[in-house]
Amino acid sequence: MNDVIVVASGKGGTGKSTVCVGLAVALVKQNKRVLLIDCDCGMRGLDLMLDVEQEILFDCADAVCGNCKPAEAVYRSKNLEELYLMAAPFDSDNEISPSVFKQLVDELKAHYDYVIIDSPAGIGSGFVTAAAPADRALIVTIAEPTSLRGAIKIRRKLIDLNIQNIRLVINRFERKHFEELDCYRDLDEVIDISGTQLIALIPMDFRLSSIIQNGLSGQSWCPAMNIFDCLAKRVEGYIVPLAFRG
Ligand SMILES: Nc1ncnc2c1ncn2[C@@H]1O[C@H](COP(=O)(O)OP(=O)(O)OP(=O)(O)O)[C@@H](O)[C@H]1O
Numbered sequence: 001m002n003d004v005i006v007v008a009s010g011k012g013g014t015g016k017s018t019v020c021v022g023l024a025v026a027l028v029k030q031n032k033r034v035l036l037i038d039c040d041c042g043m044r045g046l047d048l049m050l051d052v053e054q055e056i057l058f059d060c061a062d063a064v065c066g067n068c069k070p071a072e073a074v075y076r077s078k079n080l081e082e083l084y085l086m087a088a089p090f091d092s093d094n095e096i097s098p099s100v101f102k103q104l105v106d107e108l109k110a111h112y113d114y115v116i117i118d119s120p121a122g123i124g125s126g127f128v129t130a131a132a133p134a135d136r137a138l139i140v141t142i143a144e145p146t147s148l149r150g151a152i153k154i155r156r157k158l159i160d161l162n163i164q165n166i167r168l169v170i171n172r173f174e175r176k177h178f179e180e181l182d183c184y185r186d187l188d189e190v191i192d193i194s195g196t197q198l199i200a201l202i203p204m205d206f207r208l209s210s211i212i213q214n215g216l217s218g219q220s221w222c223p224a225m226n227i228f229d230c231l232a233k234r235v236e237g238y239i240v241p242l243a244f245r246g
């Protein structure tokens, strides 16, 4: 299939990296070979989440500059076979051009069922680079006005970049908080305002956060992980219900 998915958001901290890892893990469980590319140059984090930070010698900037072969900048996750990572450069002075990044991903994608690209927040040049090779996009938002405004902006930018296949992930959802916020009639209103079809609703769950932040170590599991299994099925094109409906 060789699908390239960019995970983006207007506002920072909505859960892009968490969704990248959760989705990648779920796809691997469904026997897919997955490459995660951290495109958050200067603010990388997926190496920590996959527990390979000590192994990284080369990153995607090295691969595009020819400091190494592309395959030499790909590291296998310690805890999951078939899950691979290409890290972002540690320093932000290495800006990568969209066309060069696209060329790199086009070369790599033949070896994987899915390439998932973690984008920096916002609609700046880092996002444009991250989105350049993508066939489709997941926009991650929180159900609150500032985050939702960011989701609308990023959707417009993705369409400008000719990415039409866009789905919405509402993350860190908590019914009580949503009701107290009192900004929206219901979740349907949030989805309508975003103008983007929902693909997953993920609850606020600190166990999920700790499993993903701790390098997926051990056999840790929490109910929110099931949501990523459903998200992966939906990404694959199966019609399955949302695992969590708020
Ligand atoms: N569903 C969730 N429940 C609880 N905590 C979550 C959830 N999703 C993400 N988090 C936490 O929210 C914080 C931000 O998540 P994450 O780093 O994935 O966001 P991001 O969008 O990648 O941020 P940035 O824009 O800085 O790259 C982290 O502490 C993460 O563990």
Ligand SMILES: [Mg+2]
Binding pocket: 016, 017, 018, 040, 045, 118
């Ligand atoms: Mg991130």
